[in-house]
Amino acid sequence: MMEIVxxxxxxxxxxxxxxxxxxxxxxxxxxxxxxxxxxxxxxGLGIALLRKAGVEVAIITGRTSEVVKLRxxxxxIEHLSQGxxxxxxxxxxxxxxxxxxxxxxxxxxxxxxxxxxxxxxGLGVTVPAAPEDVKLRSHLVTGKPGGRGAVRELCxxxxxxxxxxxxxxxxxxxxxxxxxx
Numbered sequence: 477m478m479e480i481v482x483x484x485x486x487x488x489x490x491x492x493x494x495x496x497x498x499x500x501x502x503x504x505x506x507x508x509x510x511x512x513x514x515x516x517x518x519x520g521l522g523i524a525l526l527r528k529a530g531v532e533v534a535i536i537t538g539r540t541s542e543v544v545k546l547r548x549x550x551x552x553i554e555h556l557s558q559g560x561x562x563x564x565x566x567x568x569x570x571x572x573x574x575x576x577x578x579x580x581x582x583x584x585x586x587x588x589x590x591x592x593x594x595x596x597x598g599l600g601v602t603v604p605a606a607p608e609d610v611k612l613r614s615h616l617v618t619g620k621p622g623g624r625g626a627v628r629e630l631c632x633x634x635x636x637x638x639x640x641x642x643x644x645x646x647x648x649x650x651x652x653x654x655x656x657x
Contacts, residue, residue, distance in 0.1 A: 480616060483599040484637035487531060488580040490523075491567060491593065492627060494537040494544050496586035497603065500623030503539075513543050516624055522631030523551050529640040534570055536563045538589060564592035584630060586610065586622055601630055 495501050498519060504512045523533050534555035535548055541558065548556045557566045563585070571581060579598035583590070586606045594600035595613055602614040603622040611617050616633075618626040635641040642649075 480599075481637050483579075483582075483615060484634050486580050486598055487582045487634050487638075488576050489532045489534060489570070489574060489582070490526060490630070490634065491534045491536050491570070491581065491583045491597075493563075493585040493587075493590055494535060494541075495539060496605065496622040497584050498535070498544075498547070498623060498627060500621065501586070501605070511541050511543065513541065513547075514623065515547055516628070518625050519623075519627035519631075520547075520551055522628035523553070525635060525644045526631045527552060528644045529635055529638065531634065532574060536560055536566050536570075536583075536593070538563070562592070563590060564596050567593045567596060582630070582634070584627065 492498055495503065498515055499513045527533055532555065533553050535544065535553055536557045537544060538560055539558065544558060545556065555570060560566050567581070567583065571578060578596055581597040582599035582601055583593045583597045584601040585594050586603050587610060588607060591610060591613055594602065594610065599616065600614040601616045601618065602610050603618050603626045605621055618629045620626045620629050632641065635644060
């Protein structure tokens with residue numbers, strides 16, 4: 477079995493579910509039927525750093541939401557599929573479109589509907605709140621919960637395995653430390 481670091485190193489495409497991964501899984505609907513979701517900014521920076529390293533990012537979700545479309549646009553995510561019944565089928569189409577192997581893909585999902593995609597790729601990832609059946613069939617379970625830094629954790633792991641972490645974070649880390657007098 478391939479080691480996790482090797483699986484992380486091979487990633488060229490990260491596919492993300494939304495509810496329970498990019499969000500904490502809760503859906504807020506106001507009296508007018510307007511749906512809102514809460515996203516973690518650290519996940520957003522992780523995605524931006526991953527894209528800076530040349531890794532494609534996609535969102536494949538079962539629900540359809542205007543706020544997800546807005547967040548994807550804000551993060552520069554071009555591959556957005558909403559209202560998807562069969563995530564594995566959409567994933568296969570995207571893999572073909574990009575001309576990559578399933579070994580080069582990570583899929584991060586949190587529930588049973590994500591299992592066909594999680595088990596199809598080189599790196600299946602889930603979060604601590606996922607059902608046991610999902611955790612048992614994933615290569616990796618993040619330490620952080622969905623919607624609270626789990627995506628950032630995975631992005632950092634991919635970047636470090638590829639040896640890209642120092643390069644993509646240098647604009648931030650190579651600044652002089654703050655000195656308080």
